[in-house]
Amino acid sequence: MKYSKEIPIALLITIFFVTCKGNNIKTQDSKFVPTNGKFYFSFEMPDTQINIPEIEQINMGIHPLAASLPHLRFMGSKGAFNLSINTPTADEGMTSEQCAKSIFSSLIKRNQLGNDSYTVFRGSDLHTYGLFYASKIAEAFQLHAHLVSSNQKSHCIEVHISKVTLDSNEITDWLKGMPGARINSK
DSSP states (O other), rough: EESSSOOOOHHHEEEEOOEEEEEEGOOOHHHHHHHHEEEEEEETTTTTTEEEEEEEOOOEEEEETTTTTTTTTEEEEEOOOEEEEEEEEEEEOOHHHHHHHHHHHHHHHHHHHOTEEEEEOOOOSSSSSEEEEEEEEEEEEEEEEEEEEEESSBEEEEEEEEEEEOOOTTHHHTOOOOTEEEEEOO
């Protein structure tokens, strides 16, 4: 899968990025080091470090479809959480914001998300963007988080986190995002 810099103007108007600072949300220092059992993962090609202090460490393995779909890189699960890491190719020089707009527009359209059913944010590191939403599955809710960045050379980096819950009250907290999340890619 390849994303392009070309974004419809209507989408640019509808996507509204909220900075963590603007919402007075405290964030973790942007250092990329494993912290007390919180999620940290690094890999090469592109050289990337992912730090998500809002979730516990998840053991990651090669994505089962990576051989036939090379942009699907890693996958792991723990308890009610599933996490996958994708690295789709991108136009040369594509920024983190351009990757986020391209990926988020596709997700919003594919999942038919109304303007009031998701939250989009830009992390205080200015390179990590997030899209958060929930979907109903029978009697349960599936909470989704898509964290996106770019190496600004050849790839977008997308971390998809999902959690299944029976408690609809968890949706409100989920939509507040993961302000401590950082994706650093070179």
